[in-house]
Amino acid sequence: MSVYFTNQAVEVVNNLNKNGFLTGNGEFVDKDFLPSYKWMxxxxxxxxxxxxxxxxxxxxxxxxxxxxxxxxxxxxxxxLTVEIPENKVLLSDFDAWHCVLNDGFCMISEEEDRLFEQGKLTITKKQSWERIFHLAKLRNSEMWNNGDQIVQGVTSVIQKEQILNIEYFIAN
Known part of the structure; x- marks a missing residue:
């Protein structure tokens, strides 16, 4: 089990108390990002x-x-502070995820990006997206090594009993 954090609209607490669990909701996804979410x-x-x-x-x-x-x-x-088994969470690099969101190539180096643009690589754009899950490789690459890797994750269900803390806030 590991501890994670998820920011949600306050209404989620009502749904959580009513249903006993929380699931993702496609209604809140920008339509331009739906293909990226489908891939995820x-x-x-x-x-x-x-x-x-x-x-x-x-x-x-x-x-x-x-x-x-x-x-x-x-x-x-x-x-919400939640405790979820590791095998129920898929971790990825927040910055690299934007390659998927923006339908771009997830390069490891400037040279690789140049070769991709020239059509000289065998890896496809979609295959490159899988790199977002290779946290150590990204952390050690020239393109993504900025010293402040932000790790995000996704899960499909959060049970009420997995919630350790609820902190209310008003967005700035």
Missing amino acids: IEQMDKRINNNGLMPIWLWATKPNLREEGHFNKGTKAVC
């Missing part, structure tokens, strides 16, 4: 036996709730 769901199915469910996003370290960007300013939200 496929990866979850393959790697953590997900059964096609939408992801619930997790952080490996507690986010600074005073920072902007968690929600629209003024949104009432919660940060």
Whole structure:
């Protein structure tokens, strides 16, 4: 078991108390990102036996709730501290995930990026996306070694009994 954090709209607590569990909800996904989410769901199915469910996003370290960007300013939200078995969480690099979101090649070096642009690599763009799960490789690469690797995760279900703490906040 490992501890993770997930930021959610405050209404999630009501659903959690009513249903006893929390699942991902595709209604909140920007339509432009649906192909990326579909790809992540496929990866979850393959790697953590997900059964096609939408992801619930997790952080490996507690986010600074005073920072902007968690929600629209003024949104009432919660940060849930949860304990989940490692085999139910798929970890990835937050920055590299943006290659998937932006439909781009996930390069390891400037040289590799140049070769990809010239059509001289055998790896496809979609194959490169799987690198987001290779945290050590990214951390040691020239492209992603910025010293502040942010590790995110996805899971499909959070049970009420897995919640260790609920912290309420208003987004900045």
